[in-house]
Amino acid sequence: MSNATQLLRFITAGSVDDGKSTLIGRLLHDSKSIFEDQFSAISRTSEKRGMAAVDLSLLTDGLQAEREQGITIDVAYRYFATPKRKFIIGDTPGHEQYTRNMVTAASTANLVVILVDARKGVLAQTRRHTYLASLVGIPHIVLAVNKMDMVDYSEARYNEICVEYLKFAAQLGLHNVTSVPLSALVGDMLVDRGDNLNWYQGTTLMDLLESIEIDHDVNTTDFRYPVQWVCRPQTDEYHDFRGFMGRIEAGEVSVGDEITVLPGGRSSRVKEIVTYDGNLQTAYAPQSITITLTDEIDISRGDMFVKADYLPTVAKEFEAMLCWLSETPLDKNRRYLVKHTTRTAKCLFSRLDYRVDVNTLDQHETTALNMNDIARVAMKVQQPLVFDHYQRNRASGGFIVIDEATNNTVAAGMII
Numbered sequence: 001m002s003n004a005t006q007l008l009r010f011i012t013a014g015s016v017d018d019g020k021s022t023l024i025g026r027l028l029h030d031s032k033s034i035f036e037d038q039f040s041a042i043s044r045t046s047e048k049r050g051m052a053a054v055d056l057s058l059l060t061d062g063l064q065a066e067r068e069q070g071i072t073i074d075v076a077y078r079y080f081a082t083p084k085r086k087f088i089i090g091d092t093p094g095h096e097q098y099t100r101n102m103v104t105a106a107s108t109a110n111l112v113v114i115l116v117d118a119r120k121g122v123l124a125q126t127r128r129h130t131y132l133a134s135l136v137g138i139p140h141i142v143l144a145v146n147k148m149d150m151v152d153y154s155e156a157r158y159n160e161i162c163v164e165y166l167k168f169a170a171q172l173g174l175h176n177v178t179s180v181p182l183s184a185l186v187g188d189m190l191v192d193r194g195d196n197l198n199w200y201q202g203t204t205l206m207d208l209l210e211s212i213e214i215d216h217d218v219n220t221t222d223f224r225y226p227v228q229w230v231c232r233p234q235t236d237e238y239h240d241f242r243g244f245m246g247r248i249e250a251g252e253v254s255v256g257d258e259i260t261v262l263p264g265g266r267s268s269r270v271k272e273i274v275t276y277d278g279n280l281q282t283a284y285a286p287q288s289i290t291i292t293l294t295d296e297i298d299i300s301r302g303d304m305f306v307k308a309d310y311l312p313t314v315a316k317e318f319e320a321m322l323c324w325l326s327e328t329p330l331d332k333n334r335r336y337l338v339k340h341t342t343r344t345a346k347c348l349f350s351r352l353d354y355r356v357d358v359n360t361l362d363q364h365e366t367t368a369l370n371m372n373d374i375a376r377v378a379m380k381v382q383q384p385l386v387f388d389h390y391q392r393n394r395a396s397g398g399f400i401v402i403d404e405a406t407n408n409t410v411a412a413g414m415i416i
Contacts, residue, residue, distance in 0.1 A: 008214060011090040011105045013133070014115030015125035019146045023115065023184040024078065024091055030191035031082050031206060075105045084210040094125055099358060099372040100325045102132050103412055107398065110214045111140040113205070114165075118151045118181075122164045124359040130165075131358060134172040135321060135374065135414065137394050139217045141169070142208060143179040149186050153196045180205050218285045219393045223251030223259070224312070225305040226341035226386075226396075231290060243274055243290035244299060246342065249395035251307070253291070254282040259305045261297055263314045263384040268295040302343030304386040304396075312388045312396060317350070318415050321390075322369070322377050326403070326410035330369035336410065340385050340399035347401070351378035369411075376416075390414035 012020045076091045090105035092098065106112065112133045116126055133141060143165050151157045158181045169177050180189055181200050188194030191206040203211070231243040253259070257270045273280040274290040283289045291305065306312060324330055330349065338347040353376040355366040369375055390397030401411035 007086045009088045009109045010111040011109045012113045013129035015094045019184045026184045026190050075101050103323045106136040109138050110217050112138045113142045113144050115144050118145050118147045121161050128358045141177045145181045148181045149183040155199045219250040222310040223307045224249040224396045227303045228342045243292050245290045247288045248285040250285050252284040262304050262386040266297045268293040314384050316384050317380050319378050320413040320415045322411050322413045324369040324373045324411050327371050337402040346382040348380050350380050
């Protein structure tokens with residue numbers, strides 16, 4: 001797949017006022033991804049506020065009310081493209097009370113840009129965001145040391161921050177970290193190299209975003225195909241057609257491959273791979289396809305097609321890291337619903353092992369979970385789930401918890 005057709009989802013995280021919005025504004029502006037009218041609108045607002053230069057952070061602070069209070073809340077998604085690649089940016093707020101927003105945005109991201117203010121260095125929030133990035137398994141981490149203009153573009157200060165950050169990242173088992181010094185305000189090392197950071201030999205942030213390899217972010221070895229829908233048109237033309245529709249979440253499949261249907265365990269061979277644009281010989285993640293089989297097997301929504309050499313776990317009990325998203329605390333005596341791939345089943349929380357303090361990473365015993373809490377839990381489900389360890393496969397290792405009464409999503413979980 002060429003980079004030009006690839007979509008890179010990335011998020012920016014950092015503490016308040018370390019220049020996240022300016023960084024995104026500068027990326028959009030310097031890569032010519034904003035419209036003239038947007039630019040004039042923010043120029044007028046900046047002028048009203050008596051600013052000498054255009055405040056590029058206004059590009060991401062979409063809501064008028066937020067702008068007036070000068071704060072950024074929730075997750076703002078922006079789409080932009082360069083000749084080399086398409087991008088979706090999630091801008092997440094820095095405060096601890098928005099932990100759930102970051103977890104939500106991070107769960108689908110290929111990359112996170114962790115912003116550090118060169119004057120302040122690595123803060124508790126930097127550590128918290130890095131922990132959350134490791135928790136949801138973001139494959140690529142970029143440490144962006146911003147506001148280098150405020151520390152006279154000091155190479156020594158930049159190195160000091162990198163050493164401290166990499167030491168912390170290594171404790172979490174994160175070794176895929178790239179660091180870049182930059183000034184979002186002036187524009188050094190974002191899209192253009194600028195004149196002030198000649199001692200830095202690496203690429204600009206934009207080069208990095210355009211060229212980072214994301215083909216391997218999806219698990220390519222373990223075939224995982226959760227069935228979304230059993231298609232039986234019952235028309236004269238397709239009288240005997242029985243296809244299983246869904247999206248390949250990992251791996252690939254070809255006509256003639258032997259597959260196993262879990263949790264039942266019956267096997268068959270792939271007869272056809274049908275798509276709207278015609279039949280395929282081979283299909284890969286994340287394509288949406290319809291598979292027909294050579295044998296008649298009883299299959300329903302929530303079943304998963306896999307290959308025998310890479311089997312997932314089939315079980316009614318598992319342990320997970322859970323981020324509680326709801327304002328209503330977890331009630332251990334209640335039943336909830338768990339939605340995992342295309343299967344929804346009733347579940348109970350059998351144990352709450354500990355809650356993680358996201359600022360210090362300390363573990364505390366707990367009997368309750370409140371909004372934004374992250375905890376290790378044990379769960380029991382009524383029907384067997386077909387899953388992988390989250391770090392091996394985000395699609396078949398992640399799930400959400402739903403409140404039966406309100407139908408609200410109350411938690412997001414990663415199976416460990």
